[in-house]
Every structure is written in structure tokens, then in C-alpha cells.
Amino acid sequence: MTEESAHGDAGRTDGGDIGGDASGVVRRDRFSGGPARSFLSSLAADERIFEADLEIDRAHVLMLAVQDIVDDETAGEILTALDAIEVEGHGSLPDGEDVHEAIETAVIDQVGEEGGKMHTARSRNDEVATCIRYRLREDVLDAIETTLALRESLAEVASEHTETVMPGYTHLQPAQPTTVAHWALSYEGAVRRDTERLLDAYARLNQSPLGGAAFAGTTFDIDREYTADLLGFDSVIENSMDASSSRDFLLETTQALSTHATTLSGIAEDLIIFANRGFVDLADDYSSTSSIMPQKKNPDTLELVRAVAGDAAGNVQGLTTTLKGLPRAYNRDLQRATTHAWDAVDSVTEASEVAAGAVATADWNEEALEAEAGAGFSTATGVADLLAANGIPFRTAHELVASAAQRAAEQANGNTVNQAAEQGADYDALDAAAEDVLGEPLATYVDPDAVTDALDPAQSVASRDSQGGPAPDAVADQLEYARDAIGSDETVHTELVDELDAAHAALREEVNDYV
Helix, strand or coil, rough: CCCCCCCCCHHCHHHHHHHHCCCHHHHHHCCCCCHHHHHHHCHHHHHHHHHHHHHHHHHHHHHHHCCCCCHHHHHHHHHHHHHHHHHHHHHHHHCCCCHHHHHHHHHHHHHHHHHHHHHCCCHHHHHHHHHHHHHHHHHHHHHHHHHHHHHHHHHHHHHHHHCCCCEEECCEEEEEEEEHHHHHHHHHHHHHHHHHHHHHHHHCCCCCCCCCCCCCCCCCCCCCCHHHHHHCCCCCCCHHHHHHCCHHHHHHHHHHHHHHHHHHHHHHHHHHHHHHCEECHHHHHHHHCCCCCCCEECHHHHHHHHHHHHHHHHHHHHHHHCCCCCCCCCCCCCHHHHHHHHHHHHHHHHHHHHHHHHHHHEEEEEEHHHHHHHHHHCCCHHHHHHHHHHHCHHHHHHHHHHHHHHHHHHHCCCCCCCHHHHEEEEEEEEHHHHHHHHHCCHHHHCCHHHHHHHHHHHHHHHHHCCCCHHHHHHHHHHHHHHHHHHHHHHHHHHHHHHHHHHHHHHHHHHCCCCC
């Protein structure tokens, strides 16, 4: 999208259309052709902000009328023309460098030269900056809505699986037993922060640059607060140069989306691994089959969700590189900057929606999860804690249990045994290790029944009832907190959507007084 045009009219505040005077004709003739015209044009890409530009045009014309800068009759003719242009659609616009110029040309075609007064007291610099914010804030609200849906899916999984034990991993190796609920809520917490980051970005995004003109304001007696209110912005950006040229809001929003994409990638990766190990069955709607191997069920949608994180990180890098080192106030580089944000918000929002659906429809294999929950002597830490609680220094207990784990692994030697047999072998290995490390049987230091409980994955989970732990009671507290936070953020989201809807309706009422 063009901001300051090549033929120099973007900085005008006199309201004249291109070619309206001799110098204007010269400018248009000089910059009217050549192979660079298509390179400069952003008209096709600007379809995304077509409706935003019309709304901003309406608000600006209303302000000009209220401030007696443009007479009511002319304002009414311009507003009527804008309504007609909206009905005809973006595809009916005349050729132009960008949507802003094309709409103005279309208005002049309908109204005559007086239509050029719509551009009085503004530049395409502040106009496009406002269009970007106007449209992007709606996209961000859509993205926030998908994070809320994902959090609801994760919370629902947690509520259904508070006692479903599963293996927990570090370095992708069996580490400690946990539960599906604990796993799900770990991601709900991460997505909650993603929601918060997007809400924070929205607050700084929802500020109006309109009235900043090219960068140095205008000589006309404009009312920036009035246009900001008509467009549903919370406030104006005070400094006119900052208003027209800054794009930090784009970078912040894209960074927040990239962070969310990284969270989504983690969820996708876990579910892909869990599906591979038979822990979870993904719904057919979120899977596909091989073109040659009919027995295959592939987690294709989640693989694409995982890949979006790379795309979003690239958007951040591309945008950062474009913005880095740009001098004040306006540079045409900014036309290329916005595409990174559009790509990020589209791809991440879609990926978030897919992840929410995949989580909500997945079927967890409780038997397979339970069978693997204690694999690899994953209850070892619990045994070490038990020994430490009975007076043995933790480092000594750590050494003892590590020795026992090595013995158990050597004895198992890849053989598959049931969980009860494995726990018995683990106890024998612990007892032998106690003789080596402590010089006495394990029972000398700790009740064998307590060790047996510590070796059981379900008992191990139940014992970890510290704040934030996987024990059912601890998870219940986390789930309650998560649901409260989801409800609170849903309320904020609804209020923000309602505010934009109300502003749109109020603007329409103001327009109807003139058309």
C-alpha cells in the first residue's frame, strides 16, 4: 500500500485532486508511466484494507464538515459516493498506485473536482497508518479468539483426565510420571500468556494516527479526537511524526503472534510424538492417509501447525530488518513492511484454530499411557525424595537410586515385562544398591511398603501435591484458576469486539445525517 506517493501529493493538505492545478498536471504527467509504475503499485494487495479506508474516509469527511472545513453539501456528496464505491467493491476501482488514490479518483469521477476535498488536512501517510491499525486490530481480535478456544479445549481435556497417568519427559527421555491433565494445563498456561501478549499489543495498536498528515501536522483546525472516537480508537498518537511513520505496533503484534506460533509448535510436536507412540488417536478430520500406503494415518495438520512457527519467526525477522535503520519520517520501505504482519496474523490464527480442534477431538489411550508411565525407572526421583525424607542426604540418595536404575536397565535388557514385575525388579535393584552404597538393606532406612508406593506411577503422581504439581488436588486448583482466567479474558475480548461494533454503528449514524 502506498503511503507517500511518487507524485508527491501525499503531503498535500489543500484538498485538491491530482491535476487540479498546473503544478499538479506537471507532476502527474511526469510520474504517470514507465515500468516502475507496477512495481510501485500496491492496489491489488490493498484489497485487505479497502473497507478500512472507506471507513476512515467517512470519519475524516465528517470531521471536515463538523469543523466547517468542507460544507455539508459537499460532504454529503462525498459520503454518498463512498457508499456507492463500497457496494461496487474493490474490483471496480480505477487504476491507481494504491487503494487510497483509487478511491479518491472514484469519488472525483462521481462527484467532480469537489470530491478532491476529501483529502483536505491529511496525507496518505497518516491515512494508511490508520488503515493498517483499523484492520489489524480486527485481525488481532480474531487471533485472540482462537487462543481462547484453544485454552478451553486444553482445560476440557484436563477436566476429563485429572487421574490419567502418563509418562513425562525431559530430553525426550522418560523422566517422571505425570497426568494428561497436568500436561494440558502446562500448555493452557503458556497460551494464556500468549493471549495476554496479544491483548497488550492490541492496547497499543488501538490508537489513531489520523491527523498526523505527512508527518508535520496540518494548518487546518482539525479534531483528531473526534475521528479517533468515530473509528473506535481509544486515543490518538500525540506526536504527528510518530503517528505517521512509526510501525512498532506492527513489530510488537507480529512478535506476539510468533510467540504464540512457537507455543502451538510445541503442542503439535507433543501430539505428533504421542500419536506415534499410541498414546493418543487424532481425529480423522485432523489427519490424512498416504497416497500409496493405505494403512497410514498421518498427523498432517499438526505438522503444518508446527511449521507455521518458522513462518512467523521469518515474518518477525523480515519486518525487523525492513524497519531497522529507517530515518524519520516516511520511507517507501514501509509498503513492504505490512505484508509480514498480514502473513503472520493469517497463518498463526489459522494454526491456532486447527490446534484447538485437534486437541478437542483427540482420543487419549489411557491403558497405553498407564503402561508407559513408569517406564525407564521414571519413579526414581520419588524414591530419592523418600530416602531423603528419612534422613539420607539427597546426594547420597541420588547416587543410590542412579545405581539401582542402571542395575534395573541391565536386568531388563530390552525385555518387555508388565508394570508390577518391573516395579518388583526396581525394588530389588534398589535393595542391592542400598547394600553397595549404604552397606545395609534398604528396609533399614525406609518402609518397604512406602518404597513400593513410590515406585507406583499413580502413587508417585498423587504424592506430588505441591502447588502446580500433577496430583489431582493440585491440578483441580490449577484448573479452577485456568477457567477463571479464560472467563476473564473472554469478557475482555467480548467488550473489545462490542466497542468496535458500537463505533461502526455510531459512524454509520453520523454518515446517515449527510446522505
